[in-house]
Structures are given as C-alpha cells and as structure tokens.
Amino acid sequence: MQDPRAFMTIERAEPPREPAARRLRHWREYTRLAEPGRVTRQAQRCMDCGVPCCHQYCPVHNLVPDWNGLLVDGHWRQAWQQLESTNNFPEFTGRLCPAPCESACTLMLEGAPVTIRNIELAIVERAWREGWVRPKPARRKRRERVAVVGSGPAGLACAQSLARAGYRVSVYEKADRAGGLLRYGIPDFRLEKSVLERRLAQIEAEGVAFHVGVRVGDRLALDALRGEVDAVVLACGASSPRRLEVPGSGLDGIHYAMRYLEQQNRVVAGEHIDPRRRIDARGLDVVIIGGGDTGQDCAGTALRQGARSVTQVQYHERPPERVDIRRYWPEPAPLLRPGDVEEEGCRRLWGYDTVAFEGREGHVEAVRLQPLRWYRNSEGRLVKQAADAPSRRLEAQLVLIAIGFAHTEHDTLVTRAGLSLDARGNVRADDSDYRTSLDGIFSCGDMRRGQSLVVWAIREGRQCARAVDRYLAGDSELPAV
Numbered sequence: 001m002q003d004p005r006a007f008m009t010i011e012r013a014e015p016p017r018e019p020a021a022r023r024l025r026h027w028r029e030y031t032r033l034a035e036p037g038r039v040t041r042q043a044q045r046c047m048d049c050g051v052p053c054c055h056q057y058c059p060v061h062n063l064v065p066d067w068n069g070l071l072v073d074g075h076w077r078q079a080w081q082q083l084e085s086t087n088n089f090p091e092f093t094g095r096l097c098p099a100p101c102e103s104a105c106t107l108m109l110e111g112a113p114v115t116i117r118n119i120e121l122a123i124v125e126r127a128w129r130e131g132w133v134r135p136k137p138a139r140r141k142r143r144e145r146v147a148v149v150g151s152g153p154a155g156l157a158c159a160q161s162l163a164r165a166g167y168r169v170s171v172y173e174k175a176d177r178a179g180g181l182l183r184y185g186i187p188d189f190r191l192e193k194s195v196l197e198r199r200l201a202q203i204e205a206e207g208v209a210f211h212v213g214v215r216v217g218d219r220l221a222l223d224a225l226r227g228e229v230d231a232v233v234l235a236c237g238a239s240s241p242r243r244l245e246v247p248g249s250g251l252d253g254i255h256y257a258m259r260y261l262e263q264q265n266r267v268v269a270g271e272h273i274d275p276r277r278r279i280d281a282r283g284l285d286v287v288i289i290g291g292g293d294t295g296q297d298c299a300g301t302a303l304r305q306g307a308r309s310v311t312q313v314q315y316h317e318r319p320p321e322r323v324d325i326r327r328y329w330p331e332p333a334p335l336l337r338p339g340d341v342e343e344e345g346c347r348r349l350w351g352y353d354t355v356a357f358e359g360r361e362g363h364v365e366a367v368r369l370q371p372l373r374w375y376r377n378s379e380g381r382l383v384k385q386a387a388d389a390p391s392r393r394l395e396a397q398l399v400l401i402a403i404g405f406a407h408t409e410h411d412t413l414v415t416r417a418g419l420s421l422d423a424r425g426n427v428r429a430d431d432s433d434y435r436t437s438l439d440g441i442f443s444c445g446d447m448r449r450g451q452s453l454v455v456w457a458i459r460e461g462r463q464c465a466r467a468v469d470r471y472l473a474g475d476s477e478l479p480a481v
C-alpha cells in the first residue's frame with residue numbers, strides 16, 4: 001500500500017552513474033541500474049494522486065501510479081504486465097525519454113518528482129532478466145498482409161502490434177540493419193545495441209519478417225509494394241537536416257551530425273571505415289552548432305574520441321536555474337537542465353548565431369559567432385536580433401552541425417508516389433486514422449509528425465496499427481493509445 005506521506009521522509013535519488021573520467025574511456029552505457037530495494041523505495045514516494053498528471057502527460061499513457069503501487073507491495077511481475085500493456089518498448093523510453101511525466105508529477109511542485117523513468121527502466125530490465133518478456137505470437141493468423149517501411153521505433157511498434165493482431169507483417173528497411181535512429185543515431189553510451197537486438201529477436205519470433213537493405217521507392221516502387229499487400233505503413237523518419245548556409249559552410253571539416261553519429265555507431269559495432277572517410281575528433285578543437293539531443297550526442301562522441309576541446313553553441317539564451325514551477329506545472333518549466341556532457345568536459349555557449357566559417361587551404365579553422373539579443377515582439381513571440389556587440393571567433397578543426405531536422409526525406413518514395421505533404425514537408429496524415437492521401441497507405445512517427453521523440457514514435461506506431469486493423473477488419477481490439 002502506498003503511504004501518501006512517504007515523500008516527506010524519502011528523498012528523490014537518481015540511479016548511480018559512472019564518474020565522467022572513467023566513462024569517457026569506453027562506449028558502453030554509464031548509467032547503472034538501481035538496486036530493487038532502492039527502486040521500491042523511490043516508488044513509495046508516489047502519492048497515487050486522484051488525477052495523475054504523470055499518466056496524462058506520458059504520450060503512451062503509462063499507468064505510473066499503478067506500477068508504483070504494485071512495486072511497493074512487491075508485485076514486480078504484475079507491474080511489468082501493466083507496463084507492457086501501454087508501452088511496446090519501455091527499455092528504450094526508460095533510457096531515452098525526456099520524461100514529461102516527471103515534469104507533470106505533483107512532487108515536481110516541490111522540485112523533486114518521482115523518478116518515474118528510472119522505475120520504468122528497472123521494471124523492464126527485471127522482466128528481461130526473469131524471462132517474463134517472451135514472444136507473443138498471435139493465436140489466430142489472418143490472411144491479410146501488411147508492409148511496414150522503416151524500422152525505427154514507430155515502424156517496430158506498428159509491426160509488432162499488427163503481428164500480435166494476426167497480420168502477416170513484413171518490415172522493409174533501407175539500412176543494412178534494423179532499428180532506425182536507435183541503431184545509427186543514438187550512441188551506445190546512451191543505448192547499447194544489445195538492448196535493441198534482443199527486442200528485434202522478440203519481434204521476429206512473433207512472426208515479423210525483416211528485409212534490410214531495401215529502399216522502398218527505388219527498385220521496389222511504392223505502388224508495386226502496395227499491389228503485393230493489403231496495406232502499407234510508411235514510418236521512414238524525418239532525416240532531412242536543417243541546413244546552415246553561411247560563408248565558408250563548404251569547407252572541409254564541417255559535417256552534418258548524422259553522418260558523424262552514424263559512422264561512430266558503425267565503428268562501435270566493429271565495422272571498418274575507410275580512413276579517408278573517417279571523421280575523428282582525436283586531438284581536435286570541436287565546435288558543435290546546436291544544443292538538442294543530437295548536439296549532446298555529438299559532444300559525448302567527440303569527447304570519447306579524445307577531442308582536445310568540445311564547445312557546443314546554441315542561439316537560445318541560457319535558461320534560468322530556478323523558476324516558479326507553479327507558473328508552468330504540469331507543463332515542463334523552461335529550466336536549465338545540465339547535460340551529462342558538461343560533466344564530461346563540454347563547454348556550452350548560449351545566445352550566439354553562427355555567421356561564418358573561416359578556413360585555411362580549404363579546411364575549417366574557426367567559427368565566427370555573433371552574440372544575440374532575444375526580445376518579445378508585439379505578438380508576444382520571442383525573436384532574435386544581433387546584439388550590439390563584437391563577434392567572437394572560436395578555433396575549430398572539426399565542426400558538427402546539429403540544428404535539427406527539417407522534414408522527412410523527399411526521396412523517390414515520397415515524390416514518385418505523389419504523397420501529399422503538409423506545410424512543413426512531412427507526409428500528410430491525420431492522427432485520427434493515419435491515412436495518407438493514397439488509399440491503403442498509412443504513415444506514422446517522425447515521417448508524419450516531424451522530428452520528435454521515441455515515446456511519440458511508439459505511440460504513433462501503436463495507434464497506426466489500430467487504424468490499419470480497422471481499415472482491414474472493420475474494427476479493432478488493439479489499444480487506442
């Protein structure tokens with residue numbers, strides 16, 4: 001039984017992490033799993049609120065107070081059953097989710113929410129260890145076939161849900177291995193690839209067939225694929241990067257983040273990379289333009305490669321360390337969240353625009369930055385303006401551009417088939433039925449909603465599976481979220 005006052009005596013405790021100096025020597029995950037006793041104690045802090053905002057603010061609506069209560073009573077297996085009923089892949093969200101649930105936790109008003117994400121991770125990891133995560137092949141097979149294009153979290157969640165509903169599901173993936181950004185974007189120090197492998201094995205054992213190295217839209221045209229199956233789901237992500245076109249942006253030594261991250265993920269996986277194509281930060285001054293997850297992953301990678309210095313530049317002003325949470329709760333407050341990479345030695349600069357790259361003999365040697373001033377315009381929107389201050393020059397022999405992704409790739413898959421796009425350049429499909437402009441073709445995940453989060457990709461994959469089931473069977477027993 002939960003004690004609604006336990007939070008008054010039990011403090012929020014983060015799981016142990018390897019010290020920065022040690023973790024920089026390897027590529028493995030450095031956040032350790034908390035001991036079961038510690039996890040249960042943290043779960044005790046949950047007050048089981050009448051209106052659990054954590055549940056509402058979780059995009060897959062995880063039943064957070066329910067699992068906390070079960071853990072307190074020692075029922076780990078039931079907690080797992082609750083968790084897997086709403087989330088196909090808690091091992092990914094338990095490692096990667098920015099946890100809007102914690103911002104919405106009532107204890108956030110005291111500045112110390114329940115450690116929901118870590119509890120989620122502890123439950124799913126125990127489930128894997130105990131053998132509770134097993135393939136769940138459909139008891140009754142249906143005759144209809146569905147092709148899922150793209151094997152990121154959206155495609156995987158959709159494929160798994162449809163296979164469990166009895167459909168014959170094939171996943172087509174253009175890369176040489178499945179996983180999407182979980183494989184070739186996010187580094188091993190945040191998500192070891194063995195975590196992905198064991199989940200892929202489970203999905204395969206549930207009957208999903210994977211065809212890797214197949215780019216739909218090239219030799220296998222979308223309409224040809226549509227002709228072979230009863231429905232197609234497009235879950236191809238939003239990998240077209242926002243461009244930074246300033247003087248000098250064509251110099252050698254300037255790369256877009258995904259090229260860098262993909263390459264290092266391949267190196268960690270044991271692949272040989274042609275030394276002429278290798279991007280290695282060893283001994284270099286590295287400047288990363290952009291401050292989001294992608295920029296942080298570039299920083300962590302450069303530090304592990306042995307960069308001489310790593311600086312991350314972003315154009316927003318430094319957020320405050322303290323705010324009145326009540327002004328924002330249950331929405332996330334705009335607080336400074338120190339990233340792990342700062343602890344590892346990355347310097348962060350706030351409020352600068354990148355205005356030029358300077359080079360010598362065709363190679364970058366410095367980044368020119370212009371200080372910015374932010375103000376609210378008459379409509380209340382924050383706008384930036386060059387500050388009346390001199391520009392700044394940063395030495396850099398390697399520059400990584402991580403300023404986000406514009407939209408889904410406008411490749412032959414999208415253009416030749418004539419799919420309608422929305423104003424931002426993503427595939428147009430409503431999240432009530434996930435239907436694109438073409439009959440029998442659905443879309444979900446970043447390809448539909450634009451660059452987003454793993455937890456949203458899982459939600460969309462699940463909902464899209466339900467939409468396909470309704471399209472093919474007239475109704476669906478798959479969960480609505």
Ligand SMILES: Cc1cc2nc3c(=O)[nH]c(=O)nc-3n(C[C@H](O)[C@H](O)[C@H](O)COP(=O)(O)OP(=O)(O)OC[C@H]3O[C@@H](n4cnc5c(N)ncnc54)[C@H](O)[C@@H]3O)c2cc1C
Pocket residue numbers: 096097098149150151152153154155156172173174175179180181182185186214215216217235236237238239261293294297413444445446447451452453454455457
């Ligand atoms: C570096 C980085 C770090 C991130 N960190 C986090 C984080 O910490 N937490 C978080 O929640 N989110 C994070 N994200 C965002 C998250 O990874 C994405 O929102 C999520 O992966 C989107 O899932 P998806 O399935 O829609 O697309 P993706 O994961 O992009 O998968 C799309 C797949 O489709 C394949 N594909 C594309 N076109 C074709 C084609 N024509 N034929 C066949 N296959 C095709 C691609 O190869 C890819 O495998 C990060 C993103 C990046 C880039």
Ligand code: SF4
Pocket residue numbers: 057058059060061062064093094097098099100101102116117120455
């Ligand atoms: S998936 Fe994310 S938002 Fe949902 S409970 Fe887990 S950490 Fe919180």
